[in-house]
Amino acid sequence: MSKIATDLGRDAIIAHREAASGQISVSVRDLVIRYGAQTVLDRMSLDIGRGEFLVLLGPSGCGKSTLLNAIAGLLDITDGEIWISGKNVTWDEPKDRGIGMVFQSYALYPRMSVEDNMGFGLKISGLPKAEVKARVAKAAQVLQIEALLKRKPAELSGGQRQRVAIGRALVRNVDVFLFDEPLSNLDAKLRAELRVEIKRLHQDLGNTMIYVTHDQIEAMTLADRIAIMKGGIIQQLAPPHEVYNKPCNLFVAGFIGSPGMNFLKGRLAIAGDTVAFDIGDLRIPLHAYERSGGPLVDGAEAVLGVRPEHISLGDAASGDDGGRRFRTPGRVEMVEPTGADTMLWSKLGAQSVTIRVSADVAYHLGDTITLALDLNRASLFDAKSGERL
Amino acid sequence: MTMATAHERRPRGPKPRRLTAGRIGIYAFVAVSCLFFLMPLYVMVVTSFKTLDEIRMSQIFALPSHFSVEPWVTAWSSACTGASCDGLKVGFTNSVLITAPSVVLSILAGALLGYSLSLWRTKGSNVLFGLLLAGAFLPYQIFIYPLVRIYAYVSLYGTLFNIITVHVIFGLPVMTLLFRNYFSSVPIELFKAARVDGAGFWRIFTSIMLPLSTPMIIVAVILQVTGVWNDFLLGTVFAGQANWPMTVQLNNIVNTTEGTRAYNVDMAATILTAAVPLLVYFVSGRWFVRGIAAGAVKG
Amino acid sequence: MARRQKRSWGATLTIVPFWVLVLGAYVGTMVWTVLISLTSSKMLPNTQFVGLAQYTRLFATERWNIAVHNIAIFGVLMMILCLVIGFLLAAMVDSKIRAEDTVRTIILYPQAISFIVTGLVWQWMMNPTVGIEKAMHDFGWMGFSFDWLVTPDKAIYALVLAGVWQGSGLIMALMLAGLRGIDQEIWKAARVDGIPTWRVYVSIALPMMRPTIVTAVVLMSLSVIKAYDLVVALTSGGPGLSTDVPAKFIMDFFFNRSNIGLATAACTVMLIFVLVVFTPWFYFEYFREKNGSR
Ligand SMILES: Nc1ncnc2c1ncn2[C@@H]1O[C@H](COP(=O)(O)OP(=O)(O)O)[C@@H](O)[C@H]1O
Numbered sequence: 005m006s007k008i009a010t011d012l013g014r015d016a017i018i019a020h021r022e023a024a025s026g027q028i029s030v031s032v033r034d035l036v037i038r039y040g041a042q043t044v045l046d047r048m049s050l051d052i053g054r055g056e057f058l059v060l061l062g063p064s065g066c067g068k069s070t071l072l073n074a075i076a077g078l079l080d081i082t083d084g085e086i087w088i089s090g091k092n093v094t095w096d097e098p099k100d101r102g103i104g105m106v107f108q109s110y111a112l113y114p115r116m117s118v119e120d121n122m123g124f125g126l127k128i129s130g131l132p133k134a135e136v137k138a139r140v141a142k143a144a145q146v147l148q149i150e151a152l153l154k155r156k157p158a159e160l161s162g163g164q165r166q167r168v169a170i171g172r173a174l175v176r177n178v179d180v181f182l183f184d185e186p187l188s189n190l191d192a193k194l195r196a197e198l199r200v201e202i203k204r205l206h207q208d209l210g211n212t213m214i215y216v217t218h219d220q221i222e223a224m225t226l227a228d229r230i231a232i233m234k235g236g237i238i239q240q241l242a243p244p245h246e247v248y249n250k251p252c253n254l255f256v257a258g259f260i261g262s263p264g265m266n267f268l269k270g271r272l273a274i275a276g277d278t279v280a281f282d283i284g285d286l287r288i289p290l291h292a293y294e295r296s297g298g299p300l301v302d303g304a305e306a307v308l309g310v311r312p313e314h315i316s317l318g319d320a321a322s323g324d325d326g327g328r329r330f331r332t333p334g335r336v337e338m339v340e341p342t343g344a345d346t347m348l349w350s351k352l353g354a355q356s357v358t359i360r361v362s363a364d365v366a367y368h369l370g371d372t373i374t375l376a377l378d379l380n381r382a383s384l385f386d387a388k389s390g391e392r393l
Numbered sequence: 394m395t396m397a398t399a400h401e402r403r404p405r406g407p408k409p410r411r412l413t414a415g416r417i418g419i420y421a422f423v424a425v426s427c428l429f430f431l432m433p434l435y436v437m438v439v440t441s442f443k444t445l446d447e448i449r450m451s452q453i454f455a456l457p458s459h460f461s462v463e464p465w466v467t468a469w470s471s472a473c474t475g476a477s478c479d480g481l482k483v484g485f486t487n488s489v490l491i492t493a494p495s496v497v498l499s500i501l502a503g504a505l506l507g508y509s510l511s512l513w514r515t516k517g518s519n520v521l522f523g524l525l526l527a528g529a530f531l532p533y534q535i536f537i538y539p540l541v542r543i544y545a546y547v548s549l550y551g552t553l554f555n556i557i558t559v560h561v562i563f564g565l566p567v568m569t570l571l572f573r574n575y576f577s578s579v580p581i582e583l584f585k586a587a588r589v590d591g592a593g594f595w596r597i598f599t600s601i602m603l604p605l606s607t608p609m610i611i612v613a614v615i616l617q618v619t620g621v622w623n624d625f626l627l628g629t630v631f632a633g634q635a636n637w638p639m640t641v642q643l644n645n646i647v648n649t650t651e652g653t654r655a656y657n658v659d660m661a662a663t664i665l666t667a668a669v670p671l672l673v674y675f676v677s678g679r680w681f682v683r684g685i686a687a688g689a690v691k692g
Numbered sequence: 693m694a695r696r697q698k699r700s701w702g703a704t705l706t707i708v709p710f711w712v713l714v715l716g717a718y719v720g721t722m723v724w725t726v727l728i729s730l731t732s733s734k735m736l737p738n739t740q741f742v743g744l745a746q747y748t749r750l751f752a753t754e755r756w757n758i759a760v761h762n763i764a765i766f767g768v769l770m771m772i773l774c775l776v777i778g779f780l781l782a783a784m785v786d787s788k789i790r791a792e793d794t795v796r797t798i799i800l801y802p803q804a805i806s807f808i809v810t811g812l813v814w815q816w817m818m819n820p821t822v823g824i825e826k827a828m829h830d831f832g833w834m835g836f837s838f839d840w841l842v843t844p845d846k847a848i849y850a851l852v853l854a855g856v857w858q859g860s861g862l863i864m865a866l867m868l869a870g871l872r873g874i875d876q877e878i879w880k881a882a883r884v885d886g887i888p889t890w891r892v893y894v895s896i897a898l899p900m901m902r903p904t905i906v907t908a909v910v911l912m913s914l915s916v917i918k919a920y921d922l923v924v925a926l927t928s929g930g931p932g933l934s935t936d937v938p939a940k941f942i943m944d945f946f947f948n949r950s951n952i953g954l955a956t957a958a959c960t961v962m963l964i965f966v967l968v969v970f971t972p973w974f975y976f977e978y979f980r981e982k983n984g985s986r
């Protein structure tokens with residue numbers, strides 16, 4: 005009895021919270037998905053705000069599509085609940101969830117014209133012909149595919165096909181859009197073009213969008229918040245700049261950014277109030293570093309992460325900045341021009357580091373340089389747990 | 394009650410497997426189809442164990458009141474096929490004698506020709522392949538009579554040699570198609586590497602391509618064993634009475650019996666004739682499906 | 693784009709016997725058959741040229757016309773029924789049923805056995821005095837009548853029934869492969885759009901399977917034209933001529949009635965029919981795409 009009572013009580017509280025705020029659009033609660041013995045998602049919980057653009061980012065096979073399909077109702081979940089717009093839809097059919105979905109392979113019906121593809125669901129639901137036509141025309145206008153309406157999918161380019169697929173979701177006037185790697189099959193130029201298009205669409209419509217990708221540029225440019233997943237677990241859920249600047253663990257730090265963050269292995273040295281990081285004979289004072297919790301233990305193994313663009317080249321004698329930058333001499337060991345920037349490889353202690361510098365200045369092998377590490381924007385991790393300190 | 398309502402308010406976990414009308418319909422259809430396809434097998438088996446009296450008294454779906462193996466013995470060793478009364482065992486031996494060499498030879502020929510056509514491209518190989526395939530599509534009747542005259546001319550008509558070579562000839566198109574397509578899908582670099590290593594036509598065939606083609610050989614064996622064993626038309630025309638395969642003997646036992654028909658013996662004989670291909674089918678499982686899909690052109 | 697290799701003696705020496713075989717056993721015999729059909733041959737082939745006289749006689753032969761009429765009915769019914777049943781079976785197997793493998797095994801086993809076996813079993817079951825009709829009477833359904841096999845008007849349906857029993861499994865297998873080849877995301881998209889499953893099959897899957905259906909139709913029509921064993925075992929062409937078919941007509945005129953001229957004329961008609969109907973398909977299927985891709 006008491007369990008039921010508390011359950012009902014919790015329900016009431018949740019319902020109240022949602023009615024009051026009206027802020028949560030999609031809510032995933034204690035979601036468990038198993039395929040046979042393999043647990044793909046284990047008690048995952050996630051709230052997505054109304055109108056939010058959430059990107060699910062992670063390596064292939066980490067369960068992104070599984071999560072998206074569970075929200076869409078395309079697979080049977082093992083345990084947990086899915087709520088959409090304040091309604092428990094755990095057992096609802098996909099069509100009744102108020103969602104539209106766009107797939108990587110476009111999934112257009114090959115023998116139907118663009119027009120029929122977009123209007124098919126509406127036609128099935130019994131909407132009058134005129135209304136279907138009007139909605140399709142409107143969506144086509146928004147997506148600038150009016151000229152293509154009579155064509156078959158085979159007569160369209162990849163980008164046009166994906167526009168049609170988006171249009172198919174658009175005509176249904178849904179609250180939530182689900183995208184499963186929609187741009188992965190396109191070439192780089194089209195990808196950039198459609199990325200902008202999707203962003204514009206989100207700004208115009210204000211729908212909730214959940215977007216799966218393994219492309220970090222897409223994630224950084226589109227997202228309000230990024231959920232970085234690994235092995236079915238959300239590692240960090242935060243706005244793009246935070247994910248980039250304050251990664252919560254080594255995995256996130258290494259996954260985001262290209263070329264990747266420099267990881268310097270060393271030990272913590274704590275004396276009274278002063279914290280420093282020892283790499284061999286080098287001692288780097290860390291008073292400019294913003295701690296984010298985690299106990300610091302003297303002598304503990306740690307990893308200092310510094311992005312290539314947060315190492316600048318200056319001269320050893322340049323002005324004081326309150327110890328924000330740590331300076332040390334080095335030598336250019338490799339030069340890698342990439343067009344806009346040049347990547348330099350050097351050594352810090354015995355460990356190699358990459359430095360992103362402007363392509364304007366020419367560097368040569370063997371040049372002596374001064375590395376200036378911006379400790380304010382560095383990240384410190386526990387070597388064992390990988391957690392940010 | 395409260396439990397149920399609480400649950401209904403908060404669905405969680407997997408969807409309950411509700412038996413919808415659609416699901417019931419599907420399973421009804423499954424049941425009816427299975428019954429339809431199994432019925433003849435069932436009728437064959439129960440009939441073959443009944444006595445003739447019981448067949449007259451009861452009906453075809455009834456189980457035999459006591460199992461009689463008599464019909465099986467008769468069918469195997471003493472049923473009459475028109476002229477002689479030696480049962481099906483003669484046909485069985487003939488079928489084995491026809492099938493074994495036909496299968497081996499036609500697979501070898503098909504593999505060799507498929508290999509030549511896919512990897513060597515001699516002049517006119519597309520024409521040759523086209524002619525062969527056309528041969529696979531045309532009814533045998535178009536070739537039969539001149540072939541009879543040719544074999545008769547060299548005094549080989551109606552011999553074991555005759556029926557075996559005819560099976561090899563008519564099996565060649567499908568076998569070639571199978572192996573040609575298979576060898577075409579082998580990475581060409583393998584072939585080029587072997588050429589660079591100095592291997593020639595035969596060496597590449599025996600050392601590289603044949604060992605690679607085990608899956609195709611299995612499919613081909615299944616296809617040819619069932620195909621040759623089940624053949625009736627070529628057997629009637631070319632095998633000669635002494636070498637008639639089991640299918641021809643079976644049809645004679647059943648369709649030319651004078652006087653009262655022994656349905657139980659007929660059905661035992663029918664099962665005996667179907668036994669070898671059925672065994673191949675049940676043992677090979679998925680391979681068989683691949684085989685019929687690949688060999689479907691033979692029709 | 694054809695690959696060109698240096699000439700190899702091994703390849704040339706291998707291919708020559710096959711050329712001889714194909715030119716002799718296929719092309720030669722075919723030409724020979726056509727030539728005989730232009731002569732007055734009766735029991736033995738002769739060389740007396742009579743032009744198209746055998747064809748005139750053939751088309752005036754009542755039995756030939758009946759056989760052609762029969763095969764047309766048989767063919768159309770076979771194709772429609774096998775396609776419909778094969779598709780339904782494939783959709784059924786595809787809809788996540790339990791024991792899918794067992795069901796598939798059951799549907800496909802007739803494919804493994806000889807037409808002779810099929811013919812004899814169904815002959816036994818459709819026998820009105822001892823078969824299914826009697827069983828139904830014994831169960832108390834006295835009005836039940838199942839006399840196709842002995843009724844001239846209906847005997848052709850008996851042939852169709854046995855043919856469908858044996859042949860629909862293959863069509864099911866082809867259709868199932870076609871269904872499984874459809875992009876899974878299309879099914880998901882349709883579900884999100886709220887399209888009922890049957891509607892997805894009919895409006896989306898079926899049109900996508902057009903190549904599969906074409907293949908199925910071609911295969912079936914070829915086996916219909918060749919239909920011989922089943923007829924011999926099930927009805928021997930009877931009662932009367934009600935289930936006679938061209939293939940049986942030809943065999944009878946070759947080997948029982950010793951009218952070689954007429955039989956070869958019938959062969960030639962068959963040959964022309966097959967060539968006219970299937971050459972376009974044949975060309976597309978085996979040569980066109982390959983030239984493009986290799
Ligand atoms: N139908 C299935 N059966 C078994 N395992 C599956 C199935 N679908 C996905 N998986 C497994 O679930 C994991 C996550 O898959 P998915 O969500 O597709 O990853 P991604 O993040 O690349 O989209 C993978 O390890 C995959 O092997």
Ligand SMILES: [Mg+2]
Binds near residue numbers: 068
């Ligand atoms: Mg995925």
